[in-house]
Structures are given as C-alpha cells and as structure tokens.
Amino acid sequence: MKITSWNTNGLRATAKQGFFEPIFKELKPDILCLQETKSEPDQLAEEVRNVPGYFSFFSYSKLRKGYSGVAIYSKIKPEKVTELGIKKFDDEGRTLVAYFKDFVLINCYFPNGGGGPERLKYKLEFYDAFLEFCDKLRKQKYKIIFCGDVNTAHEEIDLARPKENEENTGFLPVERAWLDEVVAHGYADVFRHLYPTKKDAYTYWDMKTRARDRNVGWRIDYFFVSPDLLPKVKDFKIYSDYFGSDHCPIELDLK
Numbered sequence: 001m002k003i004t005s006w007n008t009n010g011l012r013a014t015a016k017q018g019f020f021e022p023i024f025k026e027l028k029p030d031i032l033c034l035q036e037t038k039s040e041p042d043q044l045a046e047e048v049r050n051v052p053g054y055f056s057f058f059s060y061s062k063l064r065k066g067y068s069g070v071a072i073y074s075k076i077k078p079e080k081v082t083e084l085g086i087k088k089f090d091d092e093g094r095t096l097v098a099y100f101k102d103f104v105l106i107n108c109y110f111p112n113g114g115g116g117p118e119r120l121k122y123k124l125e126f127y128d129a130f131l132e133f134c135d136k137l138r139k140q141k142y143k144i145i146f147c148g149d150v151n152t153a154h155e156e157i158d159l160a161r162p163k164e165n166e167e168n169t170g171f172l173p174v175e176r177a178w179l180d181e182v183v184a185h186g187y188a189d190v191f192r193h194l195y196p197t198k199k200d201a202y203t204y205w206d207m208k209t210r211a212r213d214r215n216v217g218w219r220i221d222y223f224f225v226s227p228d229l230l231p232k233v234k235d236f237k238i239y240s241d242y243f244g245s246d247h248c249p250i251e252l253d254l255k
Contacts, residue, residue: 003251005147007148009246011071015044017244018244024054031105033107034073040069054073059096063091093109103143103229104137106148107148108146108149114170143226145229154180160215187226188227190236203221205217233255
C-alpha cells in the first residue's frame, strides 16, 4: 500500500498548472493526503473534487477563504472520517482523521509559528493537543499513521542552514522539543528510521530565493507511525523532482 502526502500550497493553482492529475498517474497512490489546499470543495473543479477510483474527503477553514485546508483521496473507503474534535483547531481546517480496518490515518497541516507570538503559542497548543489525540487513539488499541506538513525541521541534518535558522520559527528549540516528545512517545519518523544519516534530503524550498535550484531546503513533511506499524514499513520516498508547489510529495510504502 502506497500512501502519499503533499503540501500543494493551493490545490486550485496546482490543478490549473497541470500538476494534480499526474500525481495519480505517475505516483499511483492508494491514499493521497494533501495539505494547504486553500479551498472549499465547491471551489474545486469536478475533476479535482471527484477523482475516478477514489473516495474524497475535505476539511477547510471556516474562518477565511483561501487559507489552510486538507484533503484525502483513497481507493479504500474509510470506516469513518472525522476532524480533531477541538473547535479552535477544526475551524482552521487542519486535520482529517480516516479510520481504516488496520490503522487510523491522520492527515494534518500543522500551524506555522510565524506572524508573531500569538501564532507560535497557537502552534504549540496545537502540537500538544494533536499528540494527546494520537495517544488517546493508541490507548484504544488503534495503530496510528500521521502525515503532513509539520512546519518544523527536527535536527540540524534536516535543513540546509541550521545555524542561520536557530532563532527562526520552524527550527526553534521549543518547536523541535515537541518532535523529541513525539519520538519519546514511541512514534517513528519513518524517513529518519530508514535513513538515519542521509543528508540533503528536503521536502520544502523557499520559492522567492529559488532555493530549490540550489537544494537549500528543509525537511518539514513527515510520516510518523506507531511502533506496532513499524514492521509493516517497506520503503519511503521523497519525490524532490515533482513540482507544482514549494513542497514535494513524500511516500510511505507499507507491506
């Protein structure tokens, strides 16, 4: 089973530029998780809203248009799909929780900590609530996969310019400490589990500075799995040559 995750940085733009349809033909995901879709379902073209062979689900910002948003396209119909269940987070359209027979998949667009102290506070509150939600599911004997744009690079190896970004959101000690906590709770960062010393592997590049041309990037998009799913992990890919966003798709391959 292939599960693909991608921050599209605007699904309508991605589709208009011709990068939406090829992801199904070229990467052939069984489940596709999209973040930062910036659209409500009725703003999407029919061929984007309903992809042949897939069930589709959307969560979007109830506070302002063209902001946040996530989507799931799945060949397998989930038993149910919910959000996080916390209004102040659900109002921004950041999560979709899909319950399948063998696992729960959480697709999440985590907040960015930029824009002042209030947004960093919001991001950290979201982090804590999210981990608590995952732990609660595990106590109910669910196997967990969560993926998406976490908006934080974990270690120095995960970004091209660690020293220059020590005081910038996305690499602040307090943000990185949460990822330490996620790992301490037993969740495995699948890419780093398989490739512990791999350098220059990034999933996001700043567009304004044409950073992708020089591979001056950040690895801020992840798949995490609970320990009981680790033996099922077959492979992990970063599609750094797939364009259409300032992020690239990542893929978890399960047995």
